[in-house]
Amino acid sequence: MPQPVLSVQGDRIAGPDGHLVALRGYNIGGWMNMENFLTGYPGTESQHRRILRQVLGPHLRAEGVGVRAAGAGGAALRAARLYAILDFHALPGAQNQHWHSDNGTHRAGFWIYRHFQDRAVHLWEAIAGRFRGNPAVAG
DSSP states (O other), X not given: OOOOOOEEXXXXXXXXTSOBOOOOOOOOOOSSSOOHHHHSSOSOHHHHHHHXXXXXXXXXXXXXXXXXXXXXXXXXHHHTTOOBOOOOSSOTTOSSSSGGGTOSSSSOGGGTOHHHHHHHHHHHHHHHHHHTTOXXXXX
């Protein structure tokens, strides 16, 4: 059975037949921002990456590890009749002064420097272009 495309009706989400859909979910984080409460190791993402390079060597990377179900056209999600909701948990340059945005400076550079804002916009444009029309992506 094909994955039904969702739409917004007022403040609710509905399937193509108009019936309301309740989305329940599970957060799988750490794809683009390693956080210590996900990895179990203290420190910011920059510190994690520095240690990983020391241990694994410069040619091995921990980047690109994450959920691939939506990336392959959403086949695995559609087969299980699941939806993905894509979001940024942390923004380039750190959207706040806290450690969980990979912020070693304790300054929210995202709001100060335009190039961080531009990077976020361009990344969202690329993500939107990649997943546009994919019925496995709820938002």
